[in-house]
Amino acid sequence: MAAQEVRDADLRVDGVAKRYGAVVALGGVSLSVAAGEFLTILGPSGSGKTTLLKVVAGFEFPDAGRVTVGGADITDVSPAKRNIGMVFQNYALFPHMSVARNIAFPLQMRGVPKSEIDRRVIQAMALVELQGYGERLPSQLSGGQQQRVALARAVVFDPTLLLLDEPFGALDRKLRESMQLEVRRLQRRLGLTTVFITHDQEEALVLSDRIAVMDGGAIRQIGAPDEIYDRPADDFVAQFIGESNLLVGEIAAPDRVVLDGGTSVTVRGLDGGHGRVRLLVRPEKMAIDSATNRFTGTIVEAVYLGEAHKLRVKVAEGVELLVRGHRAVPTGARVTVGFAPEDAHVIRGAG
């Protein structure tokens, strides 16, 4: 597991499609992951995340498309020969084998000599801080410990790629956060090209170099976390990641949009276009007593979150705005809220 042994490999997925009967699990997905990069695939349940990972790992054969690792096409290679480490959604530890034998398994299958297996297993257990747990069975470990065994087993044989399918789904919040840090630390240290699946957007934002947002078997957007959060490509991405206010209207001037309720707002980034647009304003960009783009309304809900207050403001029949800020305002109060022209992100096209 010495760092110099780890090969740098990039992953390319080209037009991969997979159907199960009438269900299109993947509808022609393409993406590439640079060597040493940590890419997260984020998407709702049933969006095809696991299917994509299984195609990369070789457990499912795609109906169309190719998978390339480090420049070599592995689409037709059997999973046993791909040298890819994978952690399953439910860990898939072998319950009849001790922790040490679980971790030794991939080395045994590769015919590594006994003495070297012992050495590398001990090293891998140290890497995930499980020294002394070698003789235990998986059923005698906590969820977090099982998770770490699965991780050790997936990296002990110097894989060219690490795939993680919602590895923290079953863990409580605190353990989740510490495991997130641990995985990131391990991944950096080993320089492993990693694809990580989650449907937890917070987790995706914290961990990733880049995020790919998936829905209905297709990738909606791929980019750095701040790019995805600040400049989502469409409504789905905007609403899936973080909370959002989406204002619908028509471009009236190079810097003005007339909203469907009749209010006119000033925004940047219209680039002289015309037609219908949606404006995304994140709740933390909405401010009480803003100087520009003002809406007046009544507070219908006020929630104290600890680090901030979240307010729901009704500005017209059926139109409510979310505001996140530091001011506590009671329910029922009349307020004026608004946003700065540069804080609205413009989404074009029909929604």
Added chain:
Amino acid sequence: MRRVRPGRLLLAGFAVLVCVFLQLPLLIVFPISFSSAQYLQFPPPGWSLQWYERYLNSPNWLTPTWLSLKVAMATTALSLLLGVPLAFGLTRARFWGRDAIEKLSMAPIIVPTIVLSIALYGLFANLKLIGAWYGIAIAHTLLALPFVVVVVVAGLRDFDVNQELAALGLGASRWRAVWHVTLPQIRPSLVSAAFLAFISSFDELVVAMFLGGANMTLPKKMFDNIRMEIDPTIAAISALQIVLVSALLALAARFGRGGGMPGR
């Protein structure tokens, strides 16, 4: 304080009754096997080991016993060898007509044994298999296969296929994945299947009668004995059979526990 509900009490009472009913034959058979009388008589007038001695010293009894053991072991081996791969095919592969094959593999249970025996007699007579011990073993395999398939299919349906995928991903060939990961985990099913196959053959009378020729299996010999002479030897043999089956059951319980889960 835990409240005892009447429903539970009723259930417990019923369970005890069923157990007693099932044990009753033992309460008769065991005492008779130690009887000092010359005839089947209950309760026995006195005690002796004469019937066990007679059994163990009589080639007339021991030869059929060895034959039955040999046939039962061959049946166990054969039906596992055929049944386990069949169960894998039925649970893993997706192919046209799979359900039909699964139903068909139950056919030997559904067809009356007599009918099956007559059909097999015709076939085996042509193949010159009548009277050969392996002929009986082959026929018994046919009868045992449905049990093996049902039990192993159930075991495989419970088994998490991701385990096998994980093994493949970690570098195991399909064979080694099955050998190191799947089979150890479905061991309880395999042990049960082996046990059922063994017992179903060891205890089988009808097919053995048709196909045995001059060779006698233990059940056939017991049947003849009852018709001709009735003496308590048969009780001694029954007692020994019960001990053998119980020992096998105990072994099955010992080795058929779920893999790697002590304390569960």
